[in-house]
Amino acid sequence: MQPRNNPRLMTTSAQNTITCRNLWQVFGEKAEQRLADALSRSNDPNDVSQSLLSHNLIPAVRNVSFDVKQGELFVIMGLSGSGKSTLIRCLSRLVEVTSGQISIEGEDILAASKKRMTELRRSTLGMVFQHFGLFPHMSVIDNVAFPLKVSGLSKRERHKHVLPIIHMVGLEGRKHAFPRELSGGQRQRVGIARSLAGDCSVWFLDEPFSALDPLIRRQLQDEFLEVRRKFNKTIIFITHDITEALKLADRIAIMRDGEIVQIGTPAEIVLSPVNAYVREFSKDVATGRHATVASVMQKGVQGDLESAPRVQSTMSIDAALAMSSAHLAPLAVEDDTGQLIGTVSPKDLADAALRDAS
Amino acid sequence: MGRLFQELKTDFKLTILWSIAGLGLLVLLLETSAPWLVNWPDSFQLPLTSWVGDALGAGLETVKPLARAFSGLMSYPMRWTNMLFVSAPWSLTLGIVTALAWYVGGWRLALLSLVGLGFVLGSGYWIKGMNTLALVSVSVPLALLLGLAFGILAHKVQPIKSALQAVLDIMQTIPTFAYLTPLLLLFGFGPVVGLIASAIYATPPMARNVILGLERVDPEIKDAAIMSGATAFQRLFFVELPAAKSQIMVGVNQCLMASLSMVIIAAVIGGFDDIGWEVLLTMRKAQFGQSLLAGLVIVVFAILIDRISAALSQERNEHNWRIAFFIAAAGILVSLIGLGPLSNPEDLHLFEPVAAAVDARLGVFTAENGASLDAVKNSIVFYAMLPLRIGLDGAVLVFTWGFQWTTAHSVWFFAIALVLALGLVSRGAFKAAALLIIVSIVLETGISELPWIFVLSLSAGLGWSAGGRALALLIVALLLSILIAGLWERALLSLYLSGISVFTCAVLGSAIGLLCVVSPMAWKIVRPLCDMLQTIPLFVFLIPVLMFFQIGEFSAFIAICAYAIVPMIRYTQHGLSNTPPELLEAAVMSGASDWQIMRDLRIPYAVPTLLLGLNQTILYAFAMLVIAALIGTTGLGQSIYLALGKADVGLGVSAGAAMAILALIADRIVQGFAQERKKALGL
Incomplete structure (x- = not known):
């Protein structure tokens, strides 16, 4: 592939x-006409939505624009x-x-x-569905090859074409199984494979x-x-x-x-x-896991940073925090009654926290 | 060829199919040297029919006093309701029914009631109609109570559930005429027989819906009731039955319709001057206009009962009770003032001119178009029905086909069939090849003349494929009992007529269903037609058919098709339009065209539903087959009808049982295939 x-x-x-520009999807009777009326009266999507709702129409998508x-x-x-x-x-x-x-x-x-x-x-276009959308009367390989079948490929051609995809999603041992015989995870692998069959x-x-x-x-x-x-x-x-x-x-x-x-x-x-x-x-x-050091650092080099411990700008905040805490002094640990019972090193804390996070 | 033998070793169903085809050819070859393979020898027949008659007769004699006592007991409520219905001024009845219709269904239903009952009044059949309704109103409570009791029992006592289900099956599949004969002996002539028959016929739908409703109650609700400390009795009456209410109301509706239908059928035994008897009488006198009028009265009753009870079962959207009260009060007031010249509704014959006109028109029509009607009828009879009945070897005559079928034709026919089958084998279509041979055997021999051993093995083979060895053995045992009882020829004749009707319905019905899926316009037209056809009692179907095609097998065929096609259309439409949306989206996103979605997704997904439709069509066809005996069919239906006339319990019950056996076998085979497909789809 x-x-x-x-x-x-x-x-x-x-x-x-x-x-995608100014997309509206409205459900209900005469939706198109009502939407056009409302859009001609107002530019504010909120006003338009209110007007549609008052006519018992449901604006499911409101003025959506984006680029990919x-x-x-x-x-x-x-x-x-x-x-x-x-x-x-x-x-x-x-x-x-x-x-x-x-x-x-x-x-x-x-x-x-x-x-x-x-x-x-x-x-x-290829599409994968939440509940898999597998055809119950077709085996795994026939499900995956369905887009090729409807485009008119012969059985041999389409099977040849989809075998590598089935292999890739790890189902080559189950290609003649039927959807009802598969686990949820396996079913979605079939769904993914089918959406890839048409390249x-x-x-x-x-x-x-x-x-x-x-x-x-x-x-x-x-x-x-x-x-x-x-x-x-x-x-x-x-x-x-x-x-x-x-x-x-x-x-x-x-x-x-x-x-x-x-x-x-x-x-x-x-x-x-x-x-x-x-x-x-x-x-x-956990913010720290998804944001990087770059997003919170202050730009510019001031003072002597040569001897300071270093972190990479792409490192997650959690990782940077753990590294920095390694430089702190050990903490004293007390029990419920306030009695001192031991010490803990910040490095050990950081290691444990990072292990959980990864 | 080599591959065929390879496949035969591994594919058991294919082996069965090929064995049947081979056996069929072998039997045809041996026809002259071993005729016992074709015709069941007389010496192996037992006088089962008369044994059944004697045993039943003796049994019936012993319970007869009890039955007669019951008959006497029931005659009181029947007389009272009859008096109530008949002697109540029509204005009162009209007012009360219309008020009820208003209350449950608003002005549309009220108008329907007013117009409908107005028509009944104007037709001059008011009293006869009220006689019918009085009978229904006694039989329905009986059937409702029985059905409710059966349903609760089956649900609560699981061990007897399957036994009860079997009893319900038998109550519904035994042809209605068949149990009229023993009932006649038991209860004597009179309306009580109609009452009992109607209660027997109307109980199963109620019981089934009660079972279904109780089974569908959410287990969490039941658990909640238990945890609230309700006793079993309280759970049933405060929680389960109310929760199952809507399904139970469907049962009430079906129970009413079944009861009306049966009360009218029971008119054939005569004696209670009701509307069904009027239809029969006018039909026999060939007064079709009058007959149609009486038939329409039945249809009006059926529609009103259906719509009002259906409206009752829906969640009530309150209609103003004051208006209902006002309508009823108006009815009462008119009754009190007196109706003067209108006081005797029997005197009204507003539609008599219409009936006469219909008769006159019909006369003109048949005089003008009789030739073309006959041409249609004859070509279907000579080129399709007769060959299927007695085979090409018997039906192809110089008189109709232009040449005489000889043994040489048969040899050529089978030679061609075998060559085609070999062609199919070489292309790997092994199943199709075996089916081709089997079909050609049926075509050449004719269904009613098929060798018994061939029919037996074919049914058993189908049964084995559909439901395993147990079903195959059951089928063989049941068919053997028909053979031994000497009812085989008649059974084959019934099989033939129901077979061609079911085949026609399956082809036409699924085509219409498909059309309705493709074009919503068509469904808008077909749907009310289907509703209409399903509301009309069986009996009424005979009138228009008789008007155009006279008495005979062809008329019976048309009447059966008109009645039995409805479930096929409905199930096809329902099955094809209920594919899960996510599967449809997946198919669309795979780039499938509309036609590809139909072929590769909708149809395969709908197969279990289509099979259930076929199953219903078969049962409908059998039900109508017996009624059609009134207008001339041969076979078991005719025997049952004759037995009724002669009060021959043995023949009536045996032939009825044989008919039920045929229906049961067809039902089990089709259900078996449907189950298998369902499992394969993981439903």
Whole structure:
């Protein structure tokens, strides 16, 4: 499996692969007309939403705009009901967008015909689903090869093509098994393999690991990053788990009530949340693990730093903290009654804390 | 060829299939030298029918006094309700029913009741209709109580559950006419027989829904009731039954409909001057206009009962009770003032001119289009039905096909079939090849003349594939009992007629269902039609068919199809449009086109549902088969009907049992395949 050699991809590599402008997705009767009316009356998304709600319409995605660069891993994070699943279904055109523009690799996909969309899905777009979406009547290999089957490849060709992918996700021993015979983790490996079968360049993942046990989840996250390194894909990844978002993302968009509240790198989200909502998210996260020394250091060299202990600017704050504490004096330890019972060295504390964190 | 033998060794089902095909050809070759392979020898038959008759007769004699006493007892409530229904002024009934309809369903339902009952009044069938309704109103409480008791018993006492389910199966699959004969002997002529038959027929749907409802109660609710300190009795009545209420109300609705349907069927024994009897009488006199009018009265009752009870079962959205009260009061007031010339509803014959006009039009129509109607009928009969019944070797005559089928034709026919089968084998389609041989045997011989050993092995083989050895053995035992009882030829005739009807329904019904999935417009038209066809009691189907195609097997075929196609359409539509959305999204994102999604996802995913639809269609076809005996079918249905006329308990019950056996076998085989597919899909 080599990354596809797509000439168009090369020429656009410097630009944005996905751009999304003023996207609205409204559910309910006569949504399109009502939205157009409301947009003609006001430019403020809040006013528009209020007007829609008063007509019993549900604006699931409100005035969303963002860009994703070629090869970037863009995570959209939000709680359930925040509109993130609807947003990714707009991008893949599984639901018809009410208003706005989306372009993928320079093509206006909202203007694409049904036939063109089918072509795009066979060649350019791949998607992984939260509950796997495996076809119960097909074996693992047939599930994975389904996108090739519908593009008209012969059985031998498509099996030849998907065997390396099945091997890569570690299921070669189970390729003739049926979905019901697989564990949750194995099922999602099939889902991932299927989305890769068409050699897509844009990869959508809709909460792919949410339905899995924590241990399996972490394992699959690591394997996902491995796959990501191997292929040069532009990725949109949906999750409700801030830890997962921070671990995987190049950039994160945080959604609330259908709107994007903040877009930024993991460090930006953790260190400078735009409002209380975003801060609430990052509260449970150990800031020190996701921010680097660079984000908190003071620039400029003043005084004599030659003899000072050194840390790298890319080191996490936790690691730097542990290193710096190693230079402190030992502490005295007392029991419940206040009696002194021993000493502890800051270095031992730091080592223990870092071991837990890693 | 080598690969075929390889596969035969490993694939057991394929072996079964090929053995049956081989056996069939062998038996045909041996037809002259060993005729006992084709026709079950008379010397192996036992007079089971008369034994059953004698045993039942003796048994019935002993309980007869008890039954007659019960009959006497029941005659009181029946007489009272009858008096209540018949002697109540029509304005009072109309007012109360309309008020009820308003209260549960608002102005639409009230209007429907008013117009419907107005039609009944105008038709002059008010009294006859009230006789029918009085019977229903006694039988339904009986069936409801029995059904509730059965349902609770089956749910609470798990060991007897499967036995009770079997009893319910038998109560529903034994043809309705079949138990009328012993009931007649037991209870004597009169409305009590209709009452009992109707209660027997209407109990199973109630019981089934009670079981289903109780099973679906959330276990957490039950646990919560236990932890609140409720006794078993309190749990059942305060928690489980209320929680299962909506399912139980579905049972009430089905119970009402079944009861009405059966009361009308029971009219064939005559004697209680009801609306079903009127339909039968006018049908026999070929007064189709009048017959249609009486049939429409039945349809009106069916629709009103269905809609009002369905509205009752829904969560009540309150309609103003004051208006309901006002409507009822108006009815009472009119009754008090007196109706003057309208006081005797029997005198009203507002629609008689319409009936006469229908008859006249029909006369003109058949005179003008009789030739083309006959052409349609004859071409289906001569080129499809007759060949399937007696085979190409019997049906191909100079008179219809232009040439006479001879042994040489048979030899050529099988030679071609074998060559085609070999072609399929060489392409690896082993199953299709064996099926081709089996189908060609059936076509050449005809279903009603198939060698018994071939039918036996084919059914057993299907049973084995669908449900394992136990089912195969059960099927063999049941079929052998039909052979020994000497009912085999009649059973094959019934099998043939239900077979072609089910096949037609399956093909047409799934095509219509598919169309309804593709085009929502079509579903908007088909859906109310299906609702309508399912509400109409079986009996009424016969009238329009008779009007156009006269008495005969073809009319029976049309009537069966019209009734049995509905479940096939419904299940196809439901199955194909209920693919989980996530699977659809996955298929769309894989780049599948609409047609590819249908072929590779929707249809395979719907197979268990489609099979259940087929199963329902088979049961519907068998139910209608017996009713269709009224307009001329051969086979078991005819025997059952004749036995009713002669009060021949042995024949009636045996032929009824044979019919139930056929239905049961078909049911188990199809259910078995459905279960297997479900398991394969991991559902």
